[in-house]
Amino acid sequence: xxxxxxAFLIAFGAFLSLLAAVGVLRMPDVYTRxxxxxxxxxxxxxxxxxxxxxxxxxxxxxxxxxxxxxxxLLTTPVAAHMMGRAAYSAEVPAWExxxxxxxxxxxxxxxxxx
Amino acid sequence: MTxxxxxxxxxxxWAFAQSRFTxxxxxxxxxxxxxxLCLGRGPLGSAxxxxxxxxxxxxxxxxxWEMLLANLRVGWDVLTPRHRMKPGIVxxxxxxxxxxxxxxxxxxxxxxxxxxxxxxxxxxxxxxxxCMYIDDAxxxxxxxxxxxxxxxxxxxx
Numbered sequence: 396x397x398x399x400x401x402a403f404l405i406a407f408g409a410f411l412s413l414l415a416a417v418g419v420l421r422m423p424d425v426y427t428r429x430x431x432x433x434x435x436x437x438x439x440x441x442x443x444x445x446x447x448x449x450x451x452x453x454x455x456x457x458x459x460x461x462x463x464x465x466x467x468l469l470t471t472p473v474a475a476h477m478m479g480r481a482a483y484s485a486e487v488p489a490w491e492x493x494x495x496x497x498x499x500x501x502x503x504x505x506x507x508x509x
Numbered sequence: 510m511t512x513x514x515x516x517x518x519x520x521x522x523w524a525f526a527q528s529r530f531t532x533x534x535x536x537x538x539x540x541x542x543x544x545x546l547c548l549g550r551g552p553l554g555s556a557x558x559x560x561x562x563x564x565x566x567x568x569x570x571x572x573x574w575e576m577l578l579a580n581l582r583v584g585w586d587v588l589t590p591r592h593r594m595k596p597g598i599v600x601x602x603x604x605x606x607x608x609x610x611x612x613x614x615x616x617x618x619x620x621x622x623x624x625x626x627x628x629x630x631x632x633x634x635x636x637x638x639x640c641m642y643i644d645d646a647x648x649x650x651x652x653x654x655x656x657x658x659x660x661x662x663x664x665x666x
Contacts (some may be wrong), residue, residue, distance in 0.1 A: 418587040426625060427641060430624075433619070435580055435584065457531070472615070472626075479639060483627055483628070
């Protein structure tokens with residue numbers, strides 16, 4: 396039972412990581428690339444680490460796995476947010492087929508004058 | 510919060526009492542600890558926690574499900590040759606008031622694939638979110654507001 400669960404988690408995690416990698420190559424602009432790189436890999440690595448915890452049991456591995464997942468969930472969104480924000484304030488152009496930009500219309504002080 | 514720490518301690522005690530320390534043992538211990546805290550809610554003063562944990566678990570389940578769905582959606586777009594997405598940045602009007610609530614909401618929104626929190630307006634009334642699928646900006650905003658924000662505020666308040 397636990398072996399099947401481990402196998403499924405590893406396969407699914409590896410698949411998601413592959414998706415993230417292909418996404419970075421295929422997406423058209425910075426923001427969509429960030430989306431592909433940051434999200435799929437979080438869930439992917441989460442699945443892999445969980446699989447390790449279930450397979451090896453043991454106190455050390457379980458706590459390490461939980462810690463890794465906790466820190467992953469804490470740091471990935473912050474990093475993705477900061478990179479996106481930096482890209483926007485450096486006026487990196489979005490994909491030409493983007494639909495709306497309400498940040499441009501809003502009174503955000505993000506657009507720095509240079 | 511103290512009730513939650515007690516529950517963790519009880520879970521650890523249960524897991525250590527088993528012949529081998531396993532994740533399953535930890536989960537069982539946590540459930541047993543929760544039952545104890547619920548039974549003794551009067552003398553232990555854990556009534557609030559007792560009511561809060563099921564809502565927290567429901568939120569976690571909802572969030573994981575949402576994350577999985579969005580992952581598949583983005584994954585489909587990555588793998589198929591045509592780009593189906595319509596990316597853009599929408600201004601999400603915020604009900605979350607304190608800095609902590611806004612931070613948590615921005616983190617959760619960033620964690621779901623297809624949405625990326627970019628900035629908060631200086632008066633804290635709008636969160637600017639980069640979305641990958643905007644067929645109708647109003648519908649995207651309604652979805653985010655009634656889904657993740659409402660549920661997050663439900664467990665925080």
